[in-house]
Amino acid sequence: MGAAPRGHTMKVLNQRPLTLQEAKNAIDVLLLLREKYKNYNFEGKADGPAGVIEAMKNSAIRGQIEKELKRYGFSSIEDWVAAFVSAGLAVSYVKRNANGAVERRIQEIESDPNLPEDLKRRLVGMIRAMKPPKENEQVAQQLLNDSAYAEKIKKLMPSTGE
Numbered sequence: 001m002g003a004a005p006r007g008h009t010m011k012v013l014n015q016r017p018l019t020l021q022e023a024k025n026a027i028d029v030l031l032l033l034r035e036k037y038k039n040y041n042f043e044g045k046a047d048g049p050a051g052v053i054e055a056m057k058n059s060a061i062r063g064q065i066e067k068e069l070k071r072y073g074f075s076s077i078e079d080w081v082a083a084f085v086s087a088g089l090a091v092s093y094v095k096r097n098a099n100g101a102v103e104r105r106i107q108e109i110e111s112d113p114n115l116p117e118d119l120k121r122r123l124v125g126m127i128r129a130m131k132p133p134k135e136n137e138q139v140a141q142q143l144l145n146d147s148a149y150a151e152k153i154k155k156l157m158p159s160t161g162e
Contacts (some may be wrong), residue, residue: 015086017133020142025072026084027143027152032068037061049081090132090140091153102127 018026040059056065056077065077074080096102109115109123132140143149 015089015132015136016082017135018083018086018090018139020139022073022083023087023090023136023139023143024149025074026080026087027149027156029069029072029074029080030084030156031152033065036068037065049085053077053081086132086136087140087143088157089130090136091143091157093130093132094137094140094144102131 040061056062059065062077069075069077069080072080074083093102106124106127109120109127112120115123143153
């Protein structure tokens with residue numbers, strides 16, 4: 001696999017395939033942690049998933065968090081964060097790609113005579129790096145079709161939960 005596009009802080013772009021139950025569990029765990037441990041600030045020195053992982057691992061309540069994660073089938077903090085990020089990216093992609101909008105955008109970039117070829121390649125590469133595995137697209141669609149999970153997604157990811 002190639003490296004993540006330069007300037008991008010998320011190494012979790014290597015999305016892992018998810019089952020519907022894993023995606024639901026990842027969402028439910030975040031809601032549980034936010035409610036149960038709302039007085040803890042899980043933001044680390046690094047931005048994005050790496051910062052969350054770092055903060056949770058260095059937290060005084062790490063053992064309690066890991067116990068919660070195991071109850072939901074996750075082997076570690078990294079395992080849960082990877083599942084949540086994969087689910088979130090898939091949901092975001094499915095919403096953005098309504099009626100093939102992402103592929104149309106790629107075509108627009110590729111056919112733009114005013115963009116240098118190198119920039120076109122980088123832009124298209126970044127867009128394609130966000131495309132989830134096919135099974136994750138299907139899982140995301142199932143989540144969005146489930147009214148209870150669509151509501152949870154709105155709560156957790158307001159920018160993707162229109």
